[in-house]
Amino acid sequence: DGGITQSPKYLFRKEGQNVTLSCEQNLNHDAMYWYRQDPGQGLRLIYYSQIVNDFQKGDIAEGYSVSREKKESFPLTVTSAQKNPTAFYLCASSSVAANYGYTFGSGTRLTVV
Amino acid sequence: GQQLNQSPQSMFIQEGEDVSMNCTSSSIFNTWLWYKQEPGEGPVLLIALYKAGELTSNGRLTAQFGITRKDSFLNISASIPSDVGIYFCAGLRGGGADGLTFGKGTHLIIQP
Numbered sequence: 001d002g003g004i005t006q007s008p009k010y011l012f013r014k015e016g017q018n019v020t021l022s023c024e025q026n027l028n029h030d031a032m033y034w035y036r037q038d039p040g041q042g043l044r045l046i047y048y049s050q051i052v053n054d055f056q057k058g059d060i061a062e063g064y065s066v067s068r069e070k071k072e073s074f075p076l077t078v079t080s081a082q083k084n085p086t087a088f089y090l091c092a093s094s095s096v097a098a099n100y101g102y103t104f105g106s107g108t109r110l111t112v113v
Numbered sequence: 114g115q116q117l118n119q120s121p122q123s124m125f126i127q128e129g130e131d132v133s134m135n136c137t138s139s140s141i142f143n144t145w146l147w148y149k150q151e152p153g154e155g156p157v158l159l160i161a162l163y164k165a166g167e168l169t170s171n172g173r174l175t176a177q178f179g180i181t182r183k184d185s186f187l188n189i190s191a192s193i194p195s196d197v198g199i200y201f202c203a204g205l206r207g208g209g210a211d212g213l214t215f216g217k218g219t220h221l222i223i224q225p
Contacts, residue, residue, distance in 0.1 A: 031212070042201070088153075102203070106154050106155045109153070
């Protein structure tokens with residue numbers, strides 16, 4: 001079955017460390033997105049990529065970095081520059097064929113310890 | 114990006130009651146989507162609306178794309194405990210490649 005997979009489900013980070021969240025999709029979708037979710041804040045866009053080797057900053061890109069070397073993969077790195085990284089991170093993908101409706105992964109909960 | 118104005122922020126209802134929530138915007142959208150998110154999971158698409166005035170049902174759920182293209186509502190009839198979750202509206206402008214604009218969500222809590 002086609003889908004979008006995020007890993008790990010739970011991640012703990014020490015102060016000053018970089019961590020990378022994985023997102024893989026086998027839906028053949030062109031576009032991929034990373035969102036951050038905090039209680040009462042809804043979904044805030046971090047980065048998005050419409051094609052391989054290209055990506056754009058979203059509304060809250062500071063302290064994050066991404067790469068898009070393959071169509072199927074869009075990893076997100078939370079760097080030490082992100083001062084408040086504890087949150088639930090959601091990856092999504094979409095395509096013209098899907099009328100741009102998003103398919104979401106099941107999320108990664110990142111906690112700073 | 115701009116977020117949609119979604120209301121209410123939360124709802125506490127009795128099992129069996131009907132539920133109504135809506136989203137409004139000052140901008141026009143070409144597509145409206147409604148998602149449900151359960152705790153610790155990603156949102157799942159419930160209903161997609163592609164034409165102004167369109168009314169679409171999915172079981173006990175009914176959603177409408179406003180005539181002005183600046184609003185949408187979602188109704189849930191005869192609520193049951195598994196309806197608990199956060200419901201998000203999302204809108205798509207233009208060609209869609211820049212992604213969806215989301216509301217902040219309506220948190221639905223059902224008391225048995």
